[in-house]
Amino acid sequence: MPHYHILLWIENAPVVGIDCPEEVCSFIQDRITCHIPDSNTSPDLNFLVTKYQMH
Numbered sequence: 001m002p003h004y005h006i007l008l009w010i011e012n013a014p015v016v017g018i019d020c021p022e023e024v025c026s027f028i029q030d031r032i033t034c035h036i037p038d039s040n041t042s043p044d045l046n047f048l049v050t051k052y053q054m055h
Contacts, residue, residue, distance in 0.1 A: 014027050
C-alpha cells in the first residue's frame, strides 16, 4: 500500500488528538489522493511519477 511522510499546515483543518478521528480521516481523504497519471493522457507526468516517486 502506498504511503507518504509529509508535514502540512492547512488553515481550519481538524486537529489530531482534539477533533474526532473520523473528522480528521474524512478531511484528509477529501483532499489528498494518490494515483499514477494515465500514460496516454499525461505521458510526461506518468514517466516522472513512475521513475522518481515509486519505491
